[in-house]
Amino acid sequence: MVYVGDVLEVGGRVTGVEETGEGRLYAFDVFSRKDEGVVASGTVGFLVYGDRA
Numbered sequence: 001m002v003y004v005g006d007v008l009e010v011g012g013r014v015t016g017v018e019e020t021g022e023g024r025l026y027a028f029d030v031f032s033r034k035d036e037g038v039v040a041s042g043t044v045g046f047l048v049y050g051d052r053a
Contacts, residue, residue: 002039008034009034010032011031012029012030014026022047026045026046026047026048028046030043
């Protein structure tokens with residue numbers, strides 16, 4: 001349970017990078033925790049358009 005005023009730590013790590021026709025797709029595992037307990041976790045992707053080096 002999370003309450004107003006609680007201090008949360010939010011973080012993640014890169015799990016992959018993929019070149020697409022639109023740019024570079026970055027994949028992450030993400031989490032939010034309070035004290036030592038995880039209160040939310042999941043995966044997220046960010047597409048950076050035109051970021052094709």
